[in-house]
Amino acid sequence: MTDRLKALLEAVQAGELDVEAALGRMEGLPFEDIGFAHVDHHRSLRKGFPEVIFCEGKTVEQVAEIGKRIVEHGSLLATRVSEAQATALTEAIPGAEHQAIGRTVTYKHSDFTLPETRGRIMVLSAGTSDLPVAEEAATTADIMGNDVERVFDVGVAGIHRLLAYREQISDATILIVVAGMEGALPSVVGGLVDVPVIAVPTSVGYGASFGGLAALLGMLNTCSAGVTVVNIDNGFGAGYAASLMNRVR
Secondary structure, eight states, rough: OOHHHHHHHHHTTTTSOOOHHHHHHHOOOSSOOSSSSSSSHHHHHHHOOOOOETTTTTHHHHHHHHHHHHHHHSSSSEEEEOOHHHHHHHHSSSTTTEEETEEEEEEEEETTOOOOBOOOEEEESSSSGGHHHHOOOOOOOHHOOOOOEEOOOOOOOOGHHTTTTHHHHOOOOOEEEEEEEOHHHHHHHTTOSSSSSSEOOOOOOGGGGGGHHHHHHHHOSSSSSTEOOOTTTTTHHHHHHHHHTTBBO
């Protein structure tokens, strides 16, 4: 979006485009009213990435229409996508990809320039049951232009599995650590590294896990310095935060 706006202004300055034509191209800024939604086309200028569609609670038609409007200006990330919504998006947007495990749909716009990043984001999950949230985090970081490495099912019940990746963990710039049950894995990882650790509690667990509340409280009370915590099952929030941290300023 920034590059396209700059090119538009330069065209006006050079006399290649008149003011009225430029205004016509800019009429979708800062947002576009499509009746059931105000699509925020200005967000990529403010945040460096377009508006993201949270699909839960939206109809198939609403998701598809919002998606089509977003990709006119930049890349697309849709989260918490149902099978029906994913089908509608991939049919409406040629080249869009559905990641079924993480329940996301993405589209990489060829003309959309992403901010430069500093290093690699590593996503760890405690168990295979945590994969939907971990994949949501990894896909978010990936579509935002980061080098992402995934290592799954390395929870504390078999700590040797985690330690087998000690070198890769130490080389990461930021770690996203996803865990349910008692939520212990981020504390262990936080004690091994000198980089930010973003902990993601999941709703995986038996009755006394209270839908992820036990993991959330465990992570909030970690004794490892440098660990921050996002909401239960919020892989998107973790991936987005990690992307902002990973940008070259």
